[in-house]
Amino acid sequence: MDDILYFKFSNENFAARMLRLLSWPILCAMLVVLTSCSDFDREFTVQSASSTVEVYTDGTAFVSEFFDIAVKKTENYGGVYVDIPQRFTDASNGVHWRDFELVAARRDGLDEYYFKENNVPGYSIYIGKEHCKHCPADLSPGVTKIQIVYWLGRLVHQESDREVLSLPAYMSRVHGQGAKKTLTLKLPRGGTLRPSQQDPAAYEVMQKAPNEFVVSIAAGKGDRVLPDIEVEYPARTFVTVTSGNRVRWWLSDHLLLFISILGPFLTGLFVITRSGQGWRLPAPSIAVDSKMMESISPALAAYLFSNWKSEAAKAAFMASACHLAVKKMLRISSLGENAEASDLSARQVRKKGKVARARWYGLPAVTRLVFGQIEKERPADGRRKILYALYGFERELHKAVVAEYHKARGGIDRGALATAVTILLLGVAIAYFSGLLLFSAAICGILLISAVIVIAFLHPERVSWPTDFRQAFGLFVGVPALMIFALVYICTTEVISEQQPYLLAILLNIAGIVIIPRVARMATPKQRQMRNSVLRLDGYLRGELDGPAMSVECYERYLPFAVALDVEHCWTERFNLWRESQKMQAYVPDWRIIS
Template identity: 20%
Template sequence: MSSRKMLALVAVLLSLLVCSFVQPSFANRSERILDFQSWIQVHRDGSMSVTENIKVICAQQQIKRGIYRDFPTKYKDRYGNAVKVGFEVVSVLRDTNSEPYHIKDLSNSKRVYIGHKNVFLKPGIYTYTISYKTSRQLGFFEDFDELYWNVTGNGWNFVIEKVEAVVELPQWAEVLQSAGYTGRYGSKGKDYSTGFDEQGNITFTTTRSLMPKEGLTIAVAWPKGIVVEPTTMEKLGYMWKDNQSAAVAAFGFLILTFFYVLTWFKVGKDPEEGAIIPLFLPPKWVSPALARLIMRVGSSDDKLFAVAVVNMAVKGFLTIKEEDDNVFTLKRTGAGEERLSGGESKIARKLFGSKNKIKLKKTNHSKIGGAKEELQKCLMKAARNKYFDLNSGCFVMGLVITGLTLAVVILGAANLGLAVFMTVWLSIWTFGCFALGATVISAWRGFAAPGGGIKAVNTAGAMGITLFALPFFAGELFGLWAFSSAVSPLAAVTIVVIISINALFYHLLKAPTLAGRKLMDEIGGFKLYLSVAEKERLNILNPPERTPELFEKYLPYALALDVENEWSEQFAEVLAAASKDGGYRPTWYTGNTWRSWNMAGFASSLGTSLPGAISSSSTAPGSSSGSGGGGSSGGGGGGGGGGGW
């Protein structure tokens, strides 16, 4: 072999030997970012141009085809509303040559994959240059404007050996103050230095390597008036565009309100009230319970049933015994059945059947609930459409508008699964909370009513039910917070307002008929007689003589019209005198609440304790649930992170 061939062979062997040492040197090194340079230009119109040079070591571990870079485009403002910033890729290079890329939408960001899925990189050092434009990243404050920018993002899985950021402000913009933060999200590390380059641009340079999930965040402020601040109308436009679910909810609210107001003017407006003249007799054939239902324009409650029970007692059909633990026992006397109204007769059959007495306890909830339902059906049959119109069809149309609005809001939610779940959960939970709230209010009314505070059980009961209800109310607030986080606070608040509008117009759409208005005027005249306390005025009107019998006779009407205290006060002296003379007390009532010297207390207690007992005993057990310098690393705009693919 000639010497020339020998030299050539040696050269080849040496080359292979060198390659064998050099190639593994990259393969054996851990992948990392050697240098992360960011050039940030702030424009007068408030937009920004950013160029990032990212030098990486590829060892075919995570970086196989190239790298990816995440850019957050959706944020939450301090009120929890969505803010969507602009983002547009201008160019992507690898070692100064154009490189293919594609963009994938994530839940709150865009991911730019750099490289081709079928092209794998050789181990080595590569520099990626990403240029992009973004907008709505600046903060406009009272005394200055500011860029608060996460340069690297805190989502990288690689060590970043060095970071340098240069901020180029518009001409004549002076840096008023600046700050920087290094470390993991929320950290306030100061491992950086600042300076100015030859063009006067402020620079930030890290003084140590950043570990995985660490980053650099900067803040730079300049005088106001250099960058154009969005107008109020532009900000509102951004807000509605970013929070489309709230815009839909607001649109639904406007349609619903317009529909209800228009409908109310057409069918829900009450006929004009006539002159109210004191009357000493109730309208013929109008029982106390029917009088209450008509005056409440079809709204039923537990007191409606209590009024009927007291009226049955006054007629001699039954007696009421109140025990110390607020348990009432109703006992049939065997008399007075012929004097009962149609609704009262149905109550009697449902309550007693073949028995003579019944306790108002949960064990009898089926009978008591059935009796309440029968009474309401009977009264509604007698009064609906004749004396008032509920306009239910119009209300159902309002519910349809509400349902469609809610459906569109939910479908546009950022977290669809959570929005659907919380809607179903709140629909059930809120109903229970309303029922529980009504019970709490009723309990405290019984405590605050004259005579109600005498019994310690009233206080203990009101306190107990309140403490029991607090966790459920807290759960309601948590549910509303979770729902608002799924759709946006603005949308959630608007939905709550829409539901409140429905509740309001449920009552407003109810309207008396002309015949009903006339009857309400008559009942109002009788109520005036029951409630007026001025003796001189009543003497002029020549009212009936006050007697214990008259007090008992019209007590059910006073309870029905919520003037039991006023009616009782008119008879305080008469009943006290009768009690002294013959030991007067009503034959139909037994209990500690009766005191002839405190008739207001007796009547008020009867008007609150009895409905409360009825409410509790008519519900099935278990039917309700029992169960600068203020920043940090990772803050501001920009950010994200990246990795290899």
């Protein structure tokens, strides 16, 4: 709870920065994406498809596929997506990946521009020039022929004393459309087609020669779920796989699953570790930790004692003024609300030499800040009302105290930062390899914009609104439009069953990135020890716990803390009793203003 206060102030302008960052660039990017959208069914029709697959004895296959595409509109996207399957399940329900290497992408016999995108079953390869709706299209109305040539590997797996060649029945498809398709399979001799895999309702297989099969697939969308074609061979028909390849293949088969589990695992490990540190209390003590109190300013002690309530500002300010007086930087008339300050000598002290400057800069930063605020107050008869200087200064005082408290953490939490960055990279890798990169980006965009809106609504004082038309247009038009576009994209994009576990892993990674900073802001053992030290000091000042022996030096040393904890009367009474027991004359400190 304590460190949440630091988060609030360190992110004071977070909403403003994010709103400015998201406004204009997001609008421009959104317009580009919107203009590049297309409706494939309205622009193209896949009339037919034919494939030739030649399998070699090293377990690889050379594939050449042709798609006859009818272009129906003059204005079109300018290219098509070809989906290549890589993932398959063998007879023993083992999941494997086929190696893939693209050789060529052609249109009407000529090499064409292309790029690859990942998805869970394999790759989506775009062939053609990217264009917006109103740009000249590369594909003229009529029939055009798209060709894709590639290598497939890892097609053979071992089953007891046999080797089984597994080939996807449909090889690839264009935009999910199921057109009439013919596959010519040229296989090594000696193979036997598994009868159990022949499904007349799905496809028809004819054997034209001992080593050649023709697979005919009727038009329709059923080709998305066709069973693989499996051919049995005697052992040692294909080249023996080395142990190194087996290890590489196993790692490749389980990589996506491994990185999907790793993100939530790291999050849980971080939470358990840090929570354990937070619950671990320091060793109990019945005495004041003098060394620890030397590292705490009276202002910080006031906030720690009040559990960071805003009412602590007055006690923190007065305690700092008392600290300045005890250190001979000024003189004060009393410790009450009507206290006045005079003889502000810190400026002269800083000019006296190295030792004097060391004494000044040895004070806590928040104490020096309070002196500067008192110094700004206009004097009357050489005196300044101390609490007048507090008005309007509460927020800066709180920030300075929080900065001191945060400094006890030791600066940047490198462990939390490294864990969050690792989980972020894992999430990006999962999204990339599963084909959910844009989908995940849309989810993150919605979550980020929603968080900024909530912060702006709950804390409008932290938002600096746009000052020119471009920023205002980007903020009030671009950001809502981006939200709508992201929602439409999420609602209209299909997440297939194989992608759903990885989408869940991505969402868990996003949750981990949100959780880790919050857990990292939990009070560290040192910060908990600081608060416990302040509580023990309160007991000492009241006479309930043991501590340093009373003396004038001890009284003045802890007087600012007594003011911070609102026990200065009790502490002064204890001092007076001690003074009487020591038969000491009246105590008149030189830092008090004598009327």
